[in-house]
Amino acid sequence: MKSQRxxxxxxVMASTMATAIVIAAASAFLLxxxxxxxxxxxKIAMNRHARETxxxxxxxxxxxxxxxxxxxxxxxxxxxxxxxTSSMRTNYSIRYIxxxxxxxxxxxxxxxxxxxxxxxxLPDCTSGAGTKTVKGWLGSHPQxxxxxxxxxxxxxxxxxxxxxxxEVQRAVSPSLFAENYHVIFxxxxxxxxx
Amino acid sequence: xRCSDRLRSQRGFSLMEVMTAALILSALVVSIGGxxxxxxxxxxxxxxxxKAIFVxxxxxxRLTTLYGTTAFGALGPVSTxxxxxxxxxxxxxxxxxxxxxxxxxxGTQDYxxxxxxxxxxxxxxxVWISSNLLSSLNRAYVWVDQDHNVVGRISxxxxxxxxNPCTGLDTCSxxxxxxxxxxNCQKLVLYLEYPYRLVSGNAVAASTLQTLTLSTIVGRxx
Numbered sequence: 001m002k003s004q005r006x007x008x009x010x011x012v013m014a015s016t017m018a019t020a021i022v023i024a025a026a027s028a029f030l031l032x033x034x035x036x037x038x039x040x041x042x043k044i045a046m047n048r049h050a051r052e053t054x055x056x057x058x059x060x061x062x063x064x065x066x067x068x069x070x071x072x073x074x075x076x077x078x079x080x081x082x083x084x085t086s087s088m089r090t091n092y093s094i095r096y097i098x099x100x101x102x103x104x105x106x107x108x109x110x111x112x113x114x115x116x117x118x119x120x121x122l123p124d125c126t127s128g129a130g131t132k133t134v135k136g137w138l139g140s141h142p143q144x145x146x147x148x149x150x151x152x153x154x155x156x157x158x159x160x161x162x163x164x165x166x167e168v169q170r171a172v173s174p175s176l177f178a179e180n181y182h183v184i185f186x187x188x189x190x191x192x193x194x
Numbered sequence: 195x196r197c198s199d200r201l202r203s204q205r206g207f208s209l210m211e212v213m214t215a216a217l218i219l220s221a222l223v224v225s226i227g228g229x230x231x232x233x234x235x236x237x238x239x240x241x242x243x244x245k246a247i248f249v250x251x252x253x254x255x256r257l258t259t260l261y262g263t264t265a266f267g268a269l270g271p272v273s274t275x276x277x278x279x280x281x282x283x284x285x286x287x288x289x290x291x292x293x294x295x296x297x298x299x300x301g302t303q304d305y306x307x308x309x310x311x312x313x314x315x316x317x318x319x320x321v322w323i324s325s326n327l328l329s330s331l332n333r334a335y336v337w338v339d340q341d342h343n344v345v346g347r348i349s350x351x352x353x354x355x356x357x358n359p360c361t362g363l364d365t366c367s368x369x370x371x372x373x374x375x376x377x378n379c380q381k382l383v384l385y386l387e388y389p390y391r392l393v394s395g396n397a398v399a400a401s402t403l404q405t406l407t408l409s410t411i412v413g414r415x416x
Contacts (some may be wrong), residue, residue, distance in 0.1 A: 029223065029226075033226070033230065036233075036234065038228045040233055040237050043237045043238070043241060044240070045239060050248075091265065096271055145319075146301060149303055149304075149317070149319055149320075151256055151264070151303070154259050155255055155259050157252075157319050159318070179245075180318075180339075180340075180341060182248065182318045183248045183251065183252050183321060185255060186255045186259050
């Protein structure tokens with residue numbers, strides 16, 4: 001009879017407690033690993049968007065309709081005479097205009113994000129700036145400069161900020177998910193842009 | 195079954211067994227955690243590398259335009275030596291002079307500086323010429339990531355090339371650097387070594403140096 005007596009309440013409680021501790025620890029690790037996975041994926045996605053943004057600004061693209069010169073070419077900065085006068089960002093997404101054609105290559109579903117401080121959560125947030133509509137990955141307006149450090153008035157400096165619009169909203173430090181990129185292009189076109 | 199056998203079969207685990215299992219589990223968790231730390235570092239390095247690629251490309255744009263539209267190719271570049279970090283790359287290379295002469299760029303357009311402080315506090319697009327008593331030991335640095343104090347060292351080499359054979363009616367030729375006479379096109383190889391950190395006015399190699407190289411053909415055309 002002694003050998004079939006089962007477990008005492010204390011034994012069951014102790015084993016339950018031990019199991020709970022193991023599961024809690026494993027869950028904590030799992031959640032931490034998932035968070036790390038999110039962060040790494042977010043940074044890799046930012047890198048990819050930086051390259052895509054660079055490609056659009058430097059090389060342009062192809063539209064489905066014809067522009068001013070009868071072609072479907074959306075000319076990148078390297079194929080232009082002057083930098084665009086219109087903003088190259090709308091609602092945090094790229095809006096690149098050339099040849100009377102517009103490219104908006106990185107649009108995502110619209111999100112409303114409330115600014116809570118300077119640079120929080122969006123890089124261009126200011127204190128009390130209210131709610132922003134976010135549809136892309138451009139953290140600030142791309143800045144061009146041809147007034148200084150320009151070689152033969154042909155080179156243009158371009159600075160743009162890529163942010164991860166999802167991670168900046170939930171990260172403790174949103175600035176970890178925004179990176180500034182600096183590039184220079186030569187304006188190679190010799191006549192006015194179409 | 196005898197009573198002693200039953201007791202032996204239900205004796206549970208010894209302290210040594212539990213400790214060994216815990217040790218193995220700990221090693222597993224630590225190695226997985228270490229893997230994540232490495233992955234995180236590599237991802238950060240990837241972002242820095244992407245920025246370095248953009249910067250190398252940017253410098254190539256400026257050099258191509260300088261060589262193509264100004265007399266910079268004649269007397270502009272300064273020959274420097276002592277690049278011995280990577281045996282596969284040349285130890286003698288060209289860099290920017292301490293200032294870009296008005297012959298090439300007007301004063302307001304000069305993007306070089308010899309002041310580490312100006313470089314540190316100024317635009318991301320400046321080139322810092324770290325001067326030495328011997329100009330052949332001067333070095334040129336650019337910002338790869340000013341927000342994270344990552345600097346790259348730039349230099350380049352040129353060699354004359356023959357642009358033949360031509361196709362169609364293209365002249366396939368370059369003028370001499372003054373733009374007045376016939377000359378040679380040149381192959382330009384740009385080197386960007388990073389990461390360096392700007393510490394107390396000096397560029398200090400932060401860890402194992404990475405070298406990016408870009409090649410293009412340059413020559414005076416206007």
